[in-house]
Each structure stands twice: as C-alpha cells, then as structure tokens.
Amino acid sequence: MLTWAFRFRLGQYVRTSLWILPVLGLAVGVLLGEIALTVDGVPAGWRYTAMTATGVLTAIVGAMVALLGFVVTIGVLVVQQATGTLSPRYMRLWYRNRLQKLVLATFAGTFSFAFTLLRRVEAETVPDLGVTVAGLAVAVSLVMLLVYLNRFTHDLRPVAIADQVRRTGLNVLATSLKRAGRAVLLQEHAHPPDSVPTQTVPCTGGGAVQGLDVAGLITTAVRCDCVLVVTHRVGDFVPPGAVLLEVHGTPRAPQESRRLAGLVALGAERTIEQDPAFALRILVDIAVRALSAAVNDPTSAVQVLNHIEAFLHAVGRSELHGRHVLGDERGAPRVVVAGRSWEEYLDLGVTEIREYGVGSLQVCRRLRAMLDGLLADVPQERRVAVRGQLALLDAAVEREFPDAVRRTLARTSDRQGIGGASSGGAW
Known part of the structure; x- marks a missing residue:
C-alpha cells in the first residue's frame, strides 16, 4: 500500500513534470491517426494525390519537431533569467504552467498524428480526411504558439511573476490546515x-x-x-x-x-502546497535580487513590495496561531502542528529588504508606506510588531543617511517610492 507521503510526492512530480502531458499527446495523436485511417468517404474537394499528401504530412512532421525545439529553447531562457535575475525557487511554480504543457502536448500530438498517416500513404490509399485534420491541427498549433508567446513575453516580468506568486500564496493560505x-x-x-x-x-x-x-x-x-x-x-x-x-x-x-x-x-526542497510562507520567501528573494549590485533595480523591488504588502495585509487579517492544536469530532486534542505567527510573517517580508535596500531612498520610502498601511489595517494586538519594524527602519535610515536632508527624504512615506504623494499629502 502506498503511503500518503509517496502519493503526495507523486502528485507534485506530475504537476511539475514537463514530459508527462506531451507523452500523452503523442499517444493520443497515434490513436487519432489510426481512427482517421479507418474513415473514408470525404467530399471530392478534400481529396489529395499520394504525392501531395506525402509532401503535406512530411512538412507537418518537420514543422512540429522545429516548434517543439523552439518552445524548449524558450524554456531554457526562462531558466536562465529566473536563476539569474529572479529567484531559482520560482521555478517550482513555473514548471506548473499548464499552457506550456498543453502547447507541447499539441505539438507532439500533431507530430504523431501526421507521422501515423504518413506511413500509410500509398498510390491507391490516401487518408484524405486525416490530411485535412492534420492541416487544421497545424493551424491550432500556430494559434496556441502565438498565445504562448504573448503570455511568455508578458508574464516573465518581475511584477507579473510577483503577482502570480502572491495569488498562489494567498490561495494556499486560505486553504491551509482547516x-x-x-x-x-x-x-x-x-x-x-x-x-x-x-x-x-x-x-x-x-x-x-x-x-x-x-x-x-x-x-x-x-x-x-x-x-x-x-x-x-x-x-x-x-x-x-x-x-x-x-x-x-x-x-x-x-x-x-x-x-x-x-x-x-x-x-529535497520546500514547496508551496501547504506552505504559504514559501510564496512570501520567493517575493522577498525577487526583491533582494533586484537590490543587488549586479542588477541595481530598486524600482523592481518597489513593485514587488506592492505585492508583499498585499500579502501581509491578507495575513494580518487572518487567524494565525504559533501552534495549531487539532481535535477529533468530540473536541479532544489529537494532533499538534507548529504554525507561524504574525511576527514571523512580518519579519520574513521586511527584514532582508530593509537590510539590502536601506541605501535606496526609493525602497526606504516605499517600505515605510507599507508599514504605515499595515499599522492602520491590522488588528490592535498585531500593531506592536509593526511599530517594532518601523523603529528598526528608522535606526537603519539613521545609520545610512548622516545628512539631515536625505534622512528626512528617506523617512517620508511614499507608496511609489519616489514621485508619489506621501501618506498625508494630497494627490
């Protein structure tokens, strides 16, 4: 009997695997090809000569192989960018991209469908319906490729990735132990x-x-x-x-x-299925990468802070326990599971960004605006931790900016970092 842990890991492997759905597409393509070979009786305008059918199917087989290679190349570029400028931990979510798997499965299925027909083309036997369907499958594949490219070019920006990670983490938070x-x-x-x-x-x-x-x-x-x-x-x-x-x-x-x-x-590593803090970890990693000397992009860090703030607001209004005591139907304690407190979430979302970004006026101002917003939104008993973070930010600014003018600028709350109205200003 398979253990729950094995089934859990197997489910994760299936969700993050890039080869399972394309292999199923290959099998479906072969099956549909065999079915198409048994169907006869198409309109006269849809009939092909053996030479024409062979040429069309050969071109389709070659085109699908080329498109598969193209999508794999895009995948390699994603890996390079994610590990270089974003966070390697984001790859755990990128592997789950359903559109990418569907595109690969469509290409693989079209390839196997066309190849199945190609081997049965003879002078007296031409799978007319199959050739037409193969042409339609190519058209569908091209449309899916365009959709995939559109999503790829838009969703690979740090702010788009931060939005995806935040939504995933909040979904996990909403469906946690309860x-x-x-x-x-x-x-x-x-x-x-x-x-x-x-x-x-x-x-x-x-x-x-x-x-x-x-x-x-x-x-x-x-x-x-x-x-x-x-x-x-x-x-x-x-x-x-x-x-x-x-x-x-x-x-x-x-x-x-x-x-x-x-x-x-x-x-081997953390996953996000039952760990909403892992989503916050990824967001902080992306912001810290943007603040590194190699990238030096504080604006991206500020944009990621927008999503960290939204995440922390949701956590701050949630029921959190440092320890979950779970009982049976009669209310008797049965399982004790360690949880995370509000202070731990807040430390995770703020500490490293403050340490690495204190030299940027933009980051200091946006971080203060985030803490001011949390101070006004979270329950009264959780505001002590927020005030503690504000005190740490003040101390960091004091050390970093000896000049009074720049220190005043760094202590100004600004939701855009630089260029937005302060918390008390007019638009």
Whole structure:
C-alpha cells in the first residue's frame, strides 16, 4: 500500500513534470491517426494525390519537431533569467504552467498524428480526411504558439511573476490546515496529555517537510487514543535521525514508526502546497535580487513590495496561531502542528529588504508606506510588531543617511517610492 507521503510526492512530480502531458499527446495523436485511417468517404474537394499528401504530412512532421525545439529553447531562457535575475525557487511554480504543457502536448500530438498517416500513404490509399485534420491541427498549433508567446513575453516580468506568486500564496493560505474535513481547531492553550512522549518517530532519510496528512494523523491518533505532535513545521529541513513525530498518550500508541512517518511528506526542497510562507520567501528573494549590485533595480523591488504588502495585509487579517492544536469530532486534542505567527510573517517580508535596500531612498520610502498601511489595517494586538519594524527602519535610515536632508527624504512615506504623494499629502 502506498503511503500518503509517496502519493503526495507523486502528485507534485506530475504537476511539475514537463514530459508527462506531451507523452500523452503523442499517444493520443497515434490513436487519432489510426481512427482517421479507418474513415473514408470525404467530399471530392478534400481529396489529395499520394504525392501531395506525402509532401503535406512530411512538412507537418518537420514543422512540429522545429516548434517543439523552439518552445524548449524558450524554456531554457526562462531558466536562465529566473536563476539569474529572479529567484531559482520560482521555478517550482513555473514548471506548473499548464499552457506550456498543453502547447507541447499539441505539438507532439500533431507530430504523431501526421507521422501515423504518413506511413500509410500509398498510390491507391490516401487518408484524405486525416490530411485535412492534420492541416487544421497545424493551424491550432500556430494559434496556441502565438498565445504562448504573448503570455511568455508578458508574464516573465518581475511584477507579473510577483503577482502570480502572491495569488498562489494567498490561495494556499486560505486553504491551509482547516481544509482537513475532520480537523477541529482547538484553543491554542490546549496541551498534549503527557509532558514526556511515550514514543518518538525518527526521520530516516532527511529532507524538507513539504506537507502533512492532517486527516490521516487525526485518524491514527483517534484509533490509538493518543496525541501526535509534529515537531517541525512545514518548510523546515529535518536532518536524518531527528525526531519527526512525538507520540503522547496511552500504551496503545502506534508502534509502526514507518507508517507514521508516511503521513509526513519530505522532499529535497520546500514547496508551496501547504506552505504559504514559501510564496512570501520567493517575493522577498525577487526583491533582494533586484537590490543587488549586479542588477541595481530598486524600482523592481518597489513593485514587488506592492505585492508583499498585499500579502501581509491578507495575513494580518487572518487567524494565525504559533501552534495549531487539532481535535477529533468530540473536541479532544489529537494532533499538534507548529504554525507561524504574525511576527514571523512580518519579519520574513521586511527584514532582508530593509537590510539590502536601506541605501535606496526609493525602497526606504516605499517600505515605510507599507508599514504605515499595515499599522492602520491590522488588528490592535498585531500593531506592536509593526511599530517594532518601523523603529528598526528608522535606526537603519539613521545609520545610512548622516545628512539631515536625505534622512528626512528617506523617512517620508511614499507608496511609489519616489514621485508619489506621501501618506498625508494630497494627490
């Protein structure tokens, strides 16, 4: 029986794979080609000579191979730009681009369809309908290529990528641990029944925690009448031999460590499925790259800050817990999972940009405008952390700008960085 962790990783592999859908397109093309060879009886105007059909199908086969190579070349360019000027971690999302996979599958399917027909063209047997359909498939392929190029040229800008990452992260945030059907979020002060675990589950191979089977953990805890504590949060890297799960409860606690470990998916790197903070990590990475001496593009960093601000506003209005205590249907604590607090999200979204961008007036002004907006929007109990970040920004500006005039400019709130109205100014 496959473990949940294996199925989780398999699902991720399928979603990020660039070859599975094109291979299916090849198979569908062969199948449709065989069907087209059995269909006869087309209008006289759609009939072809054997020489014409061979020439058309040969041209289609060559064109599809060339287009496949062209799309692969574009993919290589994306990898180069993403790793050089954006963030290598963005590639985890780019691999999921459905349009790109669909384009590759269409090209591969058209190739296999035309090749299937080509091998059956004879002097007395010409697949007239198939040749016509192959021509239509080429037209569809060209339209899809134009759509793909249009999206490629527009969506590869840092601001477009930031918008995509933000929306993906907010979707994950909205469907986090509460999506587990049997999970009941209890009060944060609920504790496991025993202070000392009766059993620990070690991590065998090591890796980053990519996801948790919350429903499976609760079901196991109910069946064994125990409480399971996940010692690492989603996104943490767990070294081999470290404690992965703690079992608190009665002697009926589960003895199969391997089965319990199969409820926690580990992988080579973080993923975004159950980790909304990873989206914020990518946004910060893009902004920091823009602020590096090699790129020196503070305007792109300011544009990314727009999306970081939108993300933090959504997080600031969300119900967050430093620790999630999940219960069964009767309300008894069953699973304890580490979460992230508002302070941790805020530190992640602000700290590195402040450290690397304090020398830019534009970044300082936009960062202050973001913090001022959060200060007015988040609940009262979370404003202390925002004020702390404002104090750190003031101290950084004080160190960076000894000149009073420039220091005053750097302390001015400006939502455009430079050129926009301050928070208290008129438009």
